[in-house]
Amino acid sequence: MNDQPIRKRRRLGYLGMLGVCALLGLVVGFASALIDAFGGAATELLQTGMLIASMAVVFWICVVWWRGADEAVREAHKWAWYWGGSAGIVVIIVVLGLGTWDVIDLVPADYSGDPSDLVLTGAGLTLGVQMTGYLIAWAAWWLRHR
Structure with a gap:
């Protein structure tokens, strides 16, 4: 049993969190382009450090959002990731099987x-x-539970 007090809904909902993450992605992309142009010998080290730091921030944002999500939202995301992600893996396994059996060519002939x-x-x-x-399963879950 969770004996923590019920928290108020945060003003920054799901779309707000997505917006913050998208803004962070734009800032990191712009900074990466600047590092490419002016980074010199430390370019790869700077970009790697920036990527690690930005992913830590995004992970923290996800944790904050998850803690503020109600049970229905959590269930929708867990269900969607399980079924949608699993369906995605099935598609990849089929593609790999077709490539292994030479039904399709996974590497273009002129690839160099x-x-x-x-x-x-x-x-x-x-x-x-x-x-x-995941997105298809998430939408299906919400349409079915409305």
Whole structure:
């Protein structure tokens, strides 16, 4: 049983938190571009430090938001991540299976770039498909519970 007092709803709701995170992303992107232009030998170190610091801030924002969310909102997000994220992983597994069986070609024939770019593309694709599944499941949960 949680014996903490019930908190008042914060003025900055879900969209406000998303806006704060988007603003932080814009600031970090702009600062990264400035570091690229003027950073010199410390460019990678500065960008890595800035990325770590900004992700810590975003994580803190998420914790603050989660603590202020009511039970229905929490349940919607947990349900959406479980089912939507799982569906996204199924899509990625199908793509990997089709690539393994040579049904589709996962690497373009004329690709001459760095192999790490393919790994980053795969990770980004996986997260993108999971987030898409999450958003669809989240919307479905709210439509079903209205």
